[in-house]
Amino acid sequence: MIFDLTEEQLAVKEAARDFAQKVLKPGVIERDTHMTYPKEEVRQMAELGFLGMMASPEYGGGGMDTLSYVLAMEEISKVDSSCSVIMSVNNSLVCWGLETYGNAEQKQQYLHKLATGEWIGAFCLSEPEAGSDATSQRTTAVDMGDYYLLNGTKNWITNGGTSKVHLVMAQTHPEKGHHGINALIVETDWPGVSVGKKKTSWVSAVPIRIPSCITM
Numbered sequence: 001m002i003f004d005l006t007e008e009q010l011a012v013k014e015a016a017r018d019f020a021q022k023v024l025k026p027g028v029i030e031r032d033t034h035m036t037y038p039k040e041e042v043r044q045m046a047e048l049g050f051l052g053m054m055a056s057p058e059y060g061g062g063g064m065d066t067l068s069y070v071l072a073m074e075e076i077s078k079v080d081s082s083c084s085v086i087m088s089v090n091n092s093l094v095c096w097g098l099e100t101y102g103n104a105e106q107k108q109q110y111l112h113k114l115a116t117g118e119w120i121g122a123f124c125l126s127e128p129e130a131g132s133d134a135t136s137q138r139t140t141a142v143d144m145g146d147y148y149l150l151n152g153t154k155n156w157i158t159n160g161g162t163s164k165v166h167l168v169m170a171q172t173h174p175e176k177g178h179h180g181i182n183a184l185i186v187e188t189d190w191p192g193v194s195v196g197k198k199k200t201s202w203v204s205a206v207p208i209r210i211p212s213c214i215t216m
């Protein structure tokens, strides 16, 4: 078995290291100290293709293998863990989930914007009473025929204050326990969605109407 990195993987690693050292390192302590969201740095990550590395080129992604993605993550994590979490959520939790489980219409509508970093995505699973034991989450999504009525509160949501799209885990079939949890696509601008204070993040204070549901 050959464990050497390919030329492409080495080039990705080098590009990520270069970016981390030149762009992220100079301001990282100040951003951490003041809890500043790295808006400009995230914009540059998008420009360099770091926000949709494994997504298909058809949807504006890099079409890269998992190892290339991990190598880039390592280099960015060494310098700025906030940027690496933002990057990992968009790549692994949002773009991958959408591409793997979403239907053609959902991919067409959301994936290109997310994979290119034009929009940032969030993955909403954790709740105040559901962390490690995520399956005990209480958010519900009731099928109302042509839409879902979603009701619940999520916290610890990376990108929660900046994302345009959220993949929200909710009980669509409570009688099935953890097998009854599905993912719903929620846009931040939809009526009923509100974002709480930093550290607590995403909230749906009143039931919101959701047209999309993807099975995960």
Ligand SMILES: Cc1cc2nc3c(=O)[nH]c(=O)nc-3n(C[C@H](O)[C@H](O)[C@H](O)COP(=O)(O)OP(=O)(O)OC[C@H]3O[C@@H](n4cnc5c(N)ncnc54)[C@H](O)[C@@H]3O)c2cc1C
Residues within 6 Å of the ligand: 085, 089, 122, 123, 124, 125, 126, 130, 131, 132, 133, 155, 156, 157, 158, 159
């Ligand atoms: C930086 C950061 C980013 C995050 N981003 C997201 C995000 O984007 N989306 C999202 O949905 N969530 C996110 N989370 C939430 C994260 O997934 C939860 O924090 C995690 O699941 C743990 O839950 P908790 O914090 O409630 O801790 P708890 O579940 O309350 O655990 C507290 C402690 O108890 C221990 N423990 C728990 N259960 C057991 C057990 N059965 N046996 C022994 N020990 C146990 C744990 O190991 C831990 O040490 C993020 C968290 C952080 C810190």
